[in-house]
Amino acid sequence: MATAHEIRGLGHSVRRKEDDRFIRGKGNYVDDIVLPGMLHMELLRSPVAHARINSIDTSRAEALPGVVAVVTGELLAAHNLAWMPTLSADTQAVLATDKVRFQGQEIAAVIAETAYIAKDALELIDVDYELLPAVTTPQQALEEDAPLIRDDKEGQESNHIYHWEAGDEEATNRAFAEADRVVALDTFYPRCHPAPLECCGCVADVNPATGKATVYMTSQAPHVHRTLFALVAGLPEHQIRIVSPDIGGGFGNKVPVYPGYVIATAASLLLGRPVKWIEDRTGNLISTGFARDYHMHGELAFKGSKMTGLRVKMLSDNGAFFSDAQPTKFKAGLFHIVTGSYDIPAAHVVTDGAYTNKAPGGVAYRCSFRVTEASYMIERLVQTAAYELGVDPVELRMENFIQPEQFPYESATGFLYDSGDYPAAMRLALERLGYDELRKEQAAAREEGRLLGIGVAFFTEVVGAGHGDEYAIAGLRMFDSAELRVHPTGKAILKLGVRSQGQGHETTFGQIIAQELGIPYEDVEVQEGDTDNTPYGLGTYASRSTPVAGAAAAMISRELREKARKIAAHLLEASEEDLEWEPGRFYVKGSPDKAATIQDVAFAAYTNIPEGLQAGLEGVHYYDPPNMTFPYGAYSVVVEIDRGTGAWKVLRVVAVDDCGVRINPMIVEGQIMGGLTEGFGIAAMELITFDDDGNCIGSTFMDYLLPTAWETPEFELDATQVPSPHHPLGAKGVGESATVGSPAAYVNAVIDALAHAGVRNIDMPVTSDKVWQALAEVGLAE
Amino acid sequence: MAVQEALVTRPVTVSVNGTERSAEVETRLLLAHFLRETLGLTGTHIGCDTTHCGACTVLLDGVPVKSCTVLAVQADGREITTVEGLTPAGGLHPIQEAFSAEHGLQCGFCTPGMMLTSVALLAENPDPTSEEIRWAISGNICRCTGYQNIVKAVQHAAATLKEAS
Numbered sequence: 001m002a003t004a005h006e007i008r009g010l011g012h013s014v015r016r017k018e019d020d021r022f023i024r025g026k027g028n029y030v031d032d033i034v035l036p037g038m039l040h041m042e043l044l045r046s047p048v049a050h051a052r053i054n055s056i057d058t059s060r061a062e063a064l065p066g067v068v069a070v071v072t073g074e075l076l077a078a079h080n081l082a083w084m085p086t087l088s089a090d091t092q093a094v095l096a097t098d099k100v101r102f103q104g105q106e107i108a109a110v111i112a113e114t115a116y117i118a119k120d121a122l123e124l125i126d127v128d129y130e131l132l133p134a135v136t137t138p139q140q141a142l143e144e145d146a147p148l149i150r151d152d153k154e155g156q157e158s159n160h161i162y163h164w165e166a167g168d169e170e171a172t173n174r175a176f177a178e179a180d181r182v183v184a185l186d187t188f189y190p191r192c193h194p195a196p197l198e199c200c201g202c203v204a205d206v207n208p209a210t211g212k213a214t215v216y217m218t219s220q221a222p223h224v225h226r227t228l229f230a231l232v233a234g235l236p237e238h239q240i241r242i243v244s245p246d247i248g249g250g251f252g253n254k255v256p257v258y259p260g261y262v263i264a265t266a267a268s269l270l271l272g273r274p275v276k277w278i279e280d281r282t283g284n285l286i287s288t289g290f291a292r293d294y295h296m297h298g299e300l301a302f303k304g305s306k307m308t309g310l311r312v313k314m315l316s317d318n319g320a321f322f323s324d325a326q327p328t329k330f331k332a333g334l335f336h337i338v339t340g341s342y343d344i345p346a347a348h349v350v351t352d353g354a355y356t357n358k359a360p361g362g363v364a365y366r367c368s369f370r371v372t373e374a375s376y377m378i379e380r381l382v383q384t385a386a387y388e389l390g391v392d393p394v395e396l397r398m399e400n401f402i403q404p405e406q407f408p409y410e411s412a413t414g415f416l417y418d419s420g421d422y423p424a425a426m427r428l429a430l431e432r433l434g435y436d437e438l439r440k441e442q443a444a445a446r447e448e449g450r451l452l453g454i455g456v457a458f459f460t461e462v463v464g465a466g467h468g469d470e471y472a473i474a475g476l477r478m479f480d481s482a483e484l485r486v487h488p489t490g491k492a493i494l495k496l497g498v499r500s501q502g503q504g505h506e507t508t509f510g511q512i513i514a515q516e517l518g519i520p521y522e523d524v525e526v527q528e529g530d531t532d533n534t535p536y537g538l539g540t541y542a543s544r545s546t547p548v549a550g551a552a553a554a555m556i557s558r559e560l561r562e563k564a565r566k567i568a569a570h571l572l573e574a575s576e577e578d579l580e581w582e583p584g585r586f587y588v589k590g591s592p593d594k595a596a597t598i599q600d601v602a603f604a605a606y607t608n609i610p611e612g613l614q615a616g617l618e619g620v621h622y623y624d625p626p627n628m629t630f631p632y633g634a635y636s637v638v639v640e641i642d643r644g645t646g647a648w649k650v651l652r653v654v655a656v657d658d659c660g661v662r663i664n665p666m667i668v669e670g671q672i673m674g675g676l677t678e679g680f681g682i683a684a685m686e687l688i689t690f691d692d693d694g695n696c697i698g699s700t701f702m703d704y705l706l707p708t709a710w711e712t713p714e715f716e717l718d719a720t721q722v723p724s725p726h727h728p729l730g731a732k733g734v735g736e737s738a739t740v741g742s743p744a745a746y747v748n749a750v751i752d753a754l755a756h757a758g759v760r761n762i763d764m765p766v767t768s769d770k771v772w773q774a775l776a777e778v779g780l781a782e
Numbered sequence: 783m784a785v786q787e788a789l790v791t792r793p794v795t796v797s798v799n800g801t802e803r804s805a806e807v808e809t810r811l812l813l814a815h816f817l818r819e820t821l822g823l824t825g826t827h828i829g830c831d832t833t834h835c836g837a838c839t840v841l842l843d844g845v846p847v848k849s850c851t852v853l854a855v856q857a858d859g860r861e862i863t864t865v866e867g868l869t870p871a872g873g874l875h876p877i878q879e880a881f882s883a884e885h886g887l888q889c890g891f892c893t894p895g896m897m898l899t900s901v902a903l904l905a906e907n908p909d910p911t912s913e914e915i916r917w918a919i920s921g922n923i924c925r926c927t928g929y930q931n932i933v934k935a936v937q938h939a940a941a942t943l944k945e946a947s
Binding site (some may be wrong): 016023024026674700702708 | 808810811818822823824825826827828829830831832834835837864865866868869874878881882883885887888889890891892893894897915916917919920921922923924925926927928929930931932933
């Protein structure tokens with residue numbers, strides 16, 4: 001039989017099973033799917049940000065040979081499909097009928113024999129727009145005389161969307177009244193975009209004979225999408241099958257339902273042929289789920305250097321429709337985790353959201369529902385406080401950390417932090433970095449006129465939604481599921497409600513089964529993404545696969561192990577109590593040679609079952625987590641600034657992460673390096689911005705800059721491992737830790753190089769022109 | 783309107799992964815679409831439309847090109863290698879083996895283009911420094927891995943190829 005080492009359970013950096021097809025070019029992404037008789041759909045998008053639509057003339061487009069149909073909002077309205085509900089309990093236009101509300105909004109769809117013909121036909125659609133003034137910031141949106149964007153909504157008299165608070169206002173006011181020092185920071189986390197390398201798309205195939213709708217789509221949450229399709233289109237849910245094939249990166253971008261999916265499905269239904277829609281890059285950048293766009297003001301109250309209170313005000317820009325993908329109850333996601341890693345006795349968080357003439361769909365670009373903005377706010381504020389108080393930024397953090405003995409720790413805004421040893425992670429990072437030595441180098445460099453900066457950020461995330469009482473999307477409790485089928489020969493299929501977009505589930509989840517049931521991971525096939533063939537789940541985003549579905553996989557393995565014990569007792573003619581388990585086999589206590597392997601048991605489950613027991617070794621587990629998990633880490637970055645140009649170069653990045661028990665350390669480190677790169681992109685270059693007329697600047701990769709291998713720094717990684725007591729394997733989510741934690745570390749490093757001259761803030765992306773401006777203002781420019 | 787007049791077709795014959803393939807194509811057809819749709823070689827991906835991302839990289843007479851910015855008719859009479867052509871009859875090309883061994887891929891969407899660019903680099907420079915590798919692959923964007931493991935993979939493949947020669 002296989003040894004524990006050969007079974008490759010937790011802690012083994014085994015190669016990924018999914019690699020085999022990807023390195024051969026044999027992945028199966030949505031654009032690779034070709035069905036007989038398939039048509040192609042292209043979308044006409046609005047060139048303007050805010051305008052009334054007087055008329056849409058599609059006659060010239062319809063006359064183009066090869067065009068099969070042109071769909072407008074009017075046609076969809078006839079089928080009650082012109083508007084759809086959003087994940088944040090608002091409505092969103094599928095195709096514009098009355099007005100366009102952002103540049104890039106969907107106006108019409110052409111369905112044609114080829115994608116080239118469909119694109120040609122878009123140019124033949126004549127739309128008469130009556131321009132309206134555009135609103136491009138939430139501050140403008142909330143002015144008295146601002147143009148009303150959502151005049152479609154009854155009772156909506158302003159552009160204000162929501163007001164939401166967390167924490168204890170009175171206790172916080174008291175803390176501030178009694179404080180001997182208050183430090184404040186205004187900062188803006190600009191709009192950026194997940195920009196997965198594969199854009200969104202689908203192939204909708206509604207069978208005219210059976211009425212069954214099969215939709216192959218870029219979906220991070222196929223089961224939720226099936227239910228939403230049923231609700232939006234009024235189709236019976238058992239007649240809808242969502243298949244999420246291989247996905248070329250998601251990062252949150254593929255959580256929402258976009259108009260393209262709905263129109264393609266409606267078109268297939270109307271035309272009786274499969275319809276493919278593949279978004280182009282501009283469509284992806286200007287219309288699909290953006291991230292951030294939070295304007296934040298934070299204040300920290302101190303007694304000496306001890307934090308006693310935190311006040312945060314936040315104004316969010318949600319675009320033209322409030323379609324943030326987040327648990328419905330929370331209007332600003334989990335932004336109230338803004339107390340971060342610190343033991344702050346009182347906190348009060350006030351948030352407001354506004355409509356603007358910008359793309360909708362605030363998604364968590366590789367973060368758990370706005371924890372990124374929260375982490376950035378507190379880590380930038382603490383850094384500012386260190387300079388104002390004249391305390392070393394690391395010392396200030398050390399002094400105010402939640403201490404190991406305080407876990408589980410209830411924060412001032414109501415989160416129950418599961419576990420951690422923050423000082424240990426911080427110390428490891430400092431040691432790896434050579435912090436004290438670097439501070440001396442920095443001082444010496446300054447003498448020579450060189451500007452070195454050492455940035456530190458210590459993040460705590462909140463990932464792995466639910467519990468379902470607290471976390472639900474459109475009423476759906478945020479549990480997840482695993483169905484395990486062990487075949488007679490001891491091989492197994494594991495079916496999950498989540499969907500990998502590159503995270504390596506086929507490997508990691510196989511290792512969980514290996515650990516818990518002793519079946520080598522190579523013998524476990526992991527299946528995801530097909531709603532006809534997998535148990536219901538909420539999907540993969542917000543670092544929830546390992547915390548929730550991973551726990552479900554462990555739990556179903558344990559349930560099957562208990563049944564296996566009964567079968568093993570029967571095979572060994574021993575009582576269950578006399579059996580010991582070690583990965584891969586049961587043996588009789590005191591007689592290790594008298595054993596039944598899991599493979600023996602699996603065979604017996606179908607051939608030699610004890611009386612009173614059902615045949616088979618299969619089961620499904622729905623796991624509703626008792627709590628979120630709270631991964632954390634200490635990131636430090638060293639930069640040097642060129643005083644002549646403002647360009648900054650990253651010299652070192654040291655990242656210490658604690659995500660509890662690591663199932664496949666290689667995959668975990670891969671996730672962290674990817675996140676550190678996206679975090680660098682956000683800090684240094686990624687920006688979706690708009691001119692005063694609402695024209696999107698950032699609609700191609702010419703303007704929306706992504707880090708290449710050339711700019712991206714080298715990363716030095718390390719780890720501590722404090723298990724989570726709220727997860728059966730002790731694991732926490734990790735996919736987003738580095739995007740959450742690192743932007744503040746990069747920015748803190750740049751600010752640290754300039755802090756002695758009084759610079760306190762430069763908003764992201766920290767481009768060299770902004771740094772040069774700051775240098776000039778404090779007389780450091782060359 | 784020019785759209786109707788543009789639909790001129792021409793015969794194209796190319797050698798793809800060592801096999802001669804011919805088709806009558808619209809002159810405006812992009813090489814990326816020719817490979818994916820006309821020939822069914824879907825290992826070549828499309829990520830951006832503006833020649834930035836490199837997901838569509840193939841080798842044209844051994845030189846990496848972004849096939850979304852080459853017309854199929856421009857490839858007439860020339861040799862193309864796609865990811866499908868990298869894989870030998872048995873086993874893997876050293877670059878494929880190295881990408882998997884070093885965890886140089888996650889979602890796999892950039893991987894074919896990234897590997898083809900690397901193969902071209904190693905043909906020209908069998909022992910590149912990490913800086914040379916980073917420069918060579920800087921026209922290929924990866925959103926998942928953070929590049930570090932890709933650089934290691936190219937170095938790994940370089941060592942394997944050197945051993946073999």
